[in-house]
Amino acid sequence: MAFAPTPQPRTSAAAPAVNTRVALAVVTTIFFMWGFLTCLNDILIPHLKAVFELNYARAMLVQFTFFGAYFLMSLPAGRLVAHLGYKKGIVAGLVIAGIGALGFWPAAELRIYEAFLGALFVLATGITVLQVAANPYVALLGPEQTSSSRLTLAQALNSLGTTLAPYFGGVLILSSTVKSAEQIAVMPQAEQIAYRVQEAQAVQGPYLGLGIALFLLAVFVFLFRLPALTETTEQADHSKHTLREALSHRHVMFGVLGIFFYVGAEVAIGSLMVNYFSLPEIAAITEEKASKYLMAYWFLAMVGRFAGSAMMVKLSPRKLLATFAAGNIVLLAITMSNTGMVAVYSLIGVGLFNSIMFPTIFALSIERLGPLTNKASSLLIMAIVGGAVIPLLQGMLADRIGLHHSFILPLLCYGYIIFYGLSGSRPDASAAKGA
Template identity: 40%
Template sequence: MQVTNQMGDQHNAPTGKGKGPNYVLPFILITSLFFLWGMAHGLDGILIPHLKKACQLNNRQSTLIDTAIYLAYFLMAIPAGMIIKKIGYKNSIITGLLVFATGAFLFVPSANTRSYDMFLIALFIIGCGLTILETSANPYAAILGPPESSSFRLNLAASFNGLAVSVAGFLGGFFILSGINHTPEQMAAMPEAERLSYLASEAAAVKMPYIVLGTVLVLVAILFYFMHLPSMKSEHTEVEVKPGFFSVLKHRHLSWAVVAQFFYVGAQVCVTSFFIRIAQKEAGLDEKMAAYYYGIYGLLFMIGRFTGTFFLKFVKDYVLLSIYAVLSTILCAVAIYGTGVYVIYALWGIGFFMSIMFPTIFALGLVGLKNNTETGSSWLVMSIIGGAILPYGMGTLIDMNHDDIQSGYLIPLVCFLIILYFGVFGHKVKK
């Protein structure tokens, strides 16, 4: 494989022996993207309880925040792959950053009007930007070096995604959540003017954080514009026949990776979406303290990524994935049947063991696809729609059980069992 940078210079791709310094800065820049979209997803865990309060929603309605973002992943996955082929990785990354920033800035009019529909539109646009970024950055990180270490590189980059979840939890709890909660009876007893003032104040809390986020995204896009990123091109000149978009699913391991990724993303979003609610209800924490515990969850997610990346040097990726799936299943059972602070401890453990799942499933699904990597990547990104569907089902289940948050964690438990099957059997490549 050759690497051709934006100026047209050619270099030998790293082969595992003495990687050249050419790839250090590109990898750092790509890793920064993992941090940025981690911030977006980390803030979702804050937005769900916050907008539930500010816009007076039930559990099922509040999960439409997840639906808006992950539906965008599904709808934009194929266009994102086409954009990469048309304009390349670098320009696709810039495009994704600017679309992401547009959605962030739309939080201002959404908050001013306290319109939940407008919030959902803004989040959908953010999801479109994230799709372009992830479709670009995940395969780019995977191929920026020898194939046998693709899982290692993806997990290393994704470790900063975990750091962002922690940062989002702490900052979101401080700048967005007010710590003021009123029961439905208290809200009904308020004078109309006082009630509207309270709700407007709650909605306005999201404006400054998202203005700052949007500004940072624009600045990073400018940085990428002036930087030179290597572009991966095959050095082979023979024509390689590519299967169609659906035909690529004949690769059995890719098909199972798509299924596993669907349920993994659904499980992760279910756990984070209701973390603050379950911390309040089962552990008796107030809103701001629950957000602090959510930040610790993100910190453990990050630590799990780093330690998982370390373990991948000694343990096969599918073996580690299977072990972590078993442990996550057990901890989900504790979250369902446990009491008090032990529920929070279980969720922290789930965060730690979930940490390596997305990049590991992604890398295992792309094994051996060669010139069909972009198509396989699009399928794996499309499978993220699990984050749109399963949390909505979890919210519905919780509402059906009279706001019993613990009962909803049955859904991620089933998801981890499916991931376990992929780790043991589904990942195997059959020619």
């Protein structure tokens, strides 16, 4: 999934243009890495669910921890980047994320689920710092009039990471999960313990490799002579306004809920897709094979982002948003009322219609806000915590009514987005005057 860019600061006239293209190439690899790490959670969930014999609600604590860290650490991350600057902030984010990735090694040795969650929280904290530092830095790497194209390129690399993560995660992690719960139950106790240990350790190699890659990237960024850019701070103009003042505008308030429900629905579907496709009545395939379909889900989101961007040149963003949300409701209704490959393909198709939702909701929510834009942006970014709450709620629902019918929850989330596109996104009179 893509996150909105931080409002753009001004560039320094002294920034050496000679390094700009190379610097952009370096920084966009960071977008790829955090997209890869974020989507790898969708592989981690079914693996840890099998290792620790978790119900769906407990398995969803992976996303609750990850996106909860984003919610809790976004403001401290902003202060850290303001203190260190963009370049050192990026380095700090990479190092913190690397420490979190290395934490998977002792967690696997201890075979304690909470230890995995602790390592994941540290990893997510590092990614949060990267979000805060890298987005504005990319915006500054060149002329102001081309900043949007640079951010689009960087977000495309983020989408590439989310597309490739399921493939590598399936091969490196899920390929070792070859026994069903029934097969494990009839094994002798000693063999069961040995098998669980082996399964837990399957994450060690991949996350150790990711940790090393993050540290090496941190060293490279630290040593690389990135262009010197003017830092941004919240000046007195922004301090006059409050978050409550921004939230008083109806399209901001409804937009915060829109981001909450959209991110929650997107993350919940991706998190449960591997387990869903593995069900006997759906596709009855291995988790490794199911991860390939998850890859298609994220690939369609990447394709739809570019297609939707072109469509919005001629079509109303509000109507397109409502239409795409309606499309997802139809697809979810199809998957819940069918079995076999019809249920599989209809759920994968949701990725295509997810594509434009985050940037469109975000843009409509900050429309005509003037000096309140930064405060509204902060609220919208914090609403990404929906990625922690909705998957957990769907997990609890799946434990009660079954995974097949638990998709009623994201369906309702998309119902709200239809309302937002058609009505809730329209600014009130005070916003229309530039408030």
